[in-house]
Amino acid sequence: MKKPLLALLFTIGLIYTSFAQAKVPAEDVATIEAITAAGLKIISGPKGQKRDMEQFKALFLPDAQMGGVFHRGDSSFVRITTVAQFAERNGPFYEQNGFYESQLGLRIERFGNLATAFQTYDTRYTPQGKVEARGVNTYQLVYDKGRWWIASLLFTPETPQQPIPEKYLK
Numbered sequence: 001m002k003k004p005l006l007a008l009l010f011t012i013g014l015i016y017t018s019f020a021q022a023k024v025p026a027e028d029v030a031t032i033e034a035i036t037a038a039g040l041k042i043i044s045g046p047k048g049q050k051r052d053m054e055q056f057k058a059l060f061l062p063d064a065q066m067g068g069v070f071h072r073g074d075s076s077f078v079r080i081t082t083v084a085q086f087a088e089r090n091g092p093f094y095e096q097n098g099f100y101e102s103q104l105g106l107r108i109e110r111f112g113n114l115a116t117a118f119q120t121y122d123t124r125y126t127p128q129g130k131v132e133a134r135g136v137n138t139y140q141l142v143y144d145k146g147r148w149w150i151a152s153l154l155f156t157p158e159t160p161q162q163p164i165p166e167k168y169l170k
Contacts, residue, residue: 023058029147032108035059036117036139039150040101043090046126047098053087060150061142069156076156100124104134105169113143120168134158136168 028038042056060083067080081089093099104120117139122131135157142149158164 023055026147029059029149032110032115032117032139032141032148033106035141035148035150036106036119036137037103039153040103040121043094044100044102045094045098047096049095049098051091051094053091056091057083057087060153064149064151064153066153067155069154071157071159071162098125100127100129104164107168115139115141115143115148117141118168120164134164136164 024038027034028041029035039056039059042053042059043051045051064083065080066083066086067078069076069078101121101123104122106120107118109116117137119137119139120134121137122134124130124132135155137153137155139153140151142151
């Protein structure tokens with residue numbers, strides 16, 4: 001009785017894993033360049049277009065964290081959240097307002113199955129609209145189970161006191 005039960009649980013686990021991985025196209029997680037671009041592609045779109053935040057979450061490891069370093073006056077503060085909370089909070093905003101985040105530059109440092117990507121971006125509410133903000137996304141990535149995963153993502157906006165250096169815009 002124990003062996004059939006274990007086999008059933010193992011099969012259910014495999015099916016669940018394959019469905020979870022099916023939420024994101026293989027080509028979107030095949031390279032560091034692809035996975036960083038996929039996140040921007042998923043959250044970008046016109047007003048009224050629902051974003052596939054399940055696909056967005058599938059780019060990340062299950063316990064991954066996201067956060068931002070924000071500036072207020074002469075000081076800064078950090079907000080850390082889960083990917084699920086980020087998706088729940090921001091998915092509706094993107095749909096209601098329209099939102100486009102475009103890559104301005106990408107720098108990658110890699111050692112084996114571990115990588116850090118430093119991505120500069122700008123945001124707009126329409127594809128050719130006014131730039132609303134620019135900043136930097138920093139990714140910690142791992143290669144596991146035949147694909148890249150985002151382990152953590154932190155971002156910070158550009159400010160007049162902290163402009164993005166030209167070397168990061170290429």
